[in-house]
Amino acid sequence: MPDFAYVAFSKDGRKTKGKVDAGSLTDARRQLRALGLSVIELEAASERATVSRGDILGVFSAKLDYARLFSDLTVLLNAGLGIDQATRAVRDASHGRTRVALQALFDQLTSGMSPSAAFARMPAIPQDALALIVSGEKVARLPQVMALIGEELIRRQNQKKELIDALIYPAFLLVMMIFAIGVLSFVLVPSLQPIFESSGRETPIVLGILSGLRDLLIHPAVVVSCLAFVSISLAVTLLRPAQMKFLIGSIFLKLPLFGNVISRIALARYLQNLALLIENSVALPDALKTTADGCAIPSYRGKLHSVRDQVLSGKTVHDAFTSIDLMPASILSLIAIGDEVNRLGPVLAGASNAMQLDAQRTLQRATTLLTPIITIVLGALVGSLVISVMSALLSINELSL
Numbered sequence: 001m002p003d004f005a006y007v008a009f010s011k012d013g014r015k016t017k018g019k020v021d022a023g024s025l026t027d028a029r030r031q032l033r034a035l036g037l038s039v040i041e042l043e044a045a046s047e048r049a050t051v052s053r054g055d056i057l058g059v060f061s062a063k064l065d066y067a068r069l070f071s072d073l074t075v076l077l078n079a080g081l082g083i084d085q086a087t088r089a090v091r092d093a094s095h096g097r098t099r100v101a102l103q104a105l106f107d108q109l110t111s112g113m114s115p116s117a118a119f120a121r122m123p124a125i126p127q128d129a130l131a132l133i134v135s136g137e138k139v140a141r142l143p144q145v146m147a148l149i150g151e152e153l154i155r156r157q158n159q160k161k162e163l164i165d166a167l168i169y170p171a172f173l174l175v176m177m178i179f180a181i182g183v184l185s186f187v188l189v190p191s192l193q194p195i196f197e198s199s200g201r202e203t204p205i206v207l208g209i210l211s212g213l214r215d216l217l218i219h220p221a222v223v224v225s226c227l228a229f230v231s232i233s234l235a236v237t238l239l240r241p242a243q244m245k246f247l248i249g250s251i252f253l254k255l256p257l258f259g260n261v262i263s264r265i266a267l268a269r270y271l272q273n274l275a276l277l278i279e280n281s282v283a284l285p286d287a288l289k290t291t292a293d294g295c296a297i298p299s300y301r302g303k304l305h306s307v308r309d310q311v312l313s314g315k316t317v318h319d320a321f322t323s324i325d326l327m328p329a330s331i332l333s334l335i336a337i338g339d340e341v342n343r344l345g346p347v348l349a350g351a352s353n354a355m356q357l358d359a360q361r362t363l364q365r366a367t368t369l370l371t372p373i374i375t376i377v378l379g380a381l382v383g384s385l386v387i388s389v390m391s392a393l394l395s396i397n398e399l400s401l
């Protein structure tokens with residue numbers, strides 16, 4: 001029988017590693033559970049050799065892997081450990097920055113701090129995840145909430161990977177186009193311009209545009225302005241990161257097509273978190289406040305907080321969301337139905353899934369079209385330059401004959 005390498009936590013929260021002989025993964029998992037172990041990793045021993053390298057590289061990671069962290073904590077909490085014991089066990093199995101951060105979290109928990117307050121001090125923790133931890137405390141369902149957070153963060157990681165994979169080739173083409181324009185402007189154009197100037201012929205339009213672009217980029221005022229802009233941006237990023245993040249987010253929201261996709265994804269997450277809180281028996285005003293605090297787009301938080309104020313003043317949820325003009329009409333219709341039949345939680349979850357699917361389809365179409373568009377633009381630019389220059393050179397040659 002093949003060997004399967006495993007990583008698991010024992011009943012007292014200690015991490016253990018080893019191998020087990022079994023006919024299949026299911027068999028191996030059953031044997032480990034019979035020994036009282038909570039399995040977090042299980043794979044064929046032949047595939048295990050690549051893990052140590054990944055662990056070494058993970059030490060130098062600048063960001064914590066919150067998806068992995070919440071998944072591990074969920075396993076331990078479901079095994080009956082307290083939050084402080086689970087944190088200690090995950091800390092003992094971690095290295096580098098992650099271990100330092102978990103040590104601080106463990107110290108805060110053992111000093112009597114609540115889980116939500118302790119997690120709030122973790123570096124770069126997602127705000128919507130923090131909002132869900134607060135709700136889990138209120139309704140005494142922290143293990144279930146952490147499981148949901150882990151699943152959501154893993155899903156986001158997969159979406160991010162898919163997006164990066166889809167954008168790699170268009171980004172490569174875009175870089176090549178910029179490089180080609182730079183070569184044409186700074187190498188080819190200066191060599192061709194004297195030919196037209198000495199013959200008295202009019203410079204081709206494309207050649208004139210590239211020449212103007214080169215003159216603009218090397219103008220002292222433009223160079224100084226660019227350096228000043230970069231310096232100010234770096235200073236603001238270091239001194240006031242929150243304001244810089246708000247500004248960048250506002251700029252991205254104004255981008256054609258992509259701004260709409262970013263907005264829909266953020267609102268879909270907001271609706272999903274709101275649905276989770278409502279289904280976990282959190283009062284609607286508290287759920288609206290908590291999810292507004294955790295919205296991924298800072299500029300939306302004020303409007304989302306106003307939804308809570310309007311609900312408290314007696315307005316329906318549908319009317320409150322309609323007044324802020326953020327949700328699509330189709331989503332507002334679903335909210336009205338859910339509020340009317342007292343099934344707001346499940347309806348919001350369905351609306352969130354619909355918005356995410358719509359955003360993903362839009363993004364896929366955009367990335368699919370981006371590659372041919374860049375190729376066509378680059379080909380048209382180079383082709384028009386070659387045709388115009390060759391036509392002009394041939395006419396100059398005819399005049400000389």
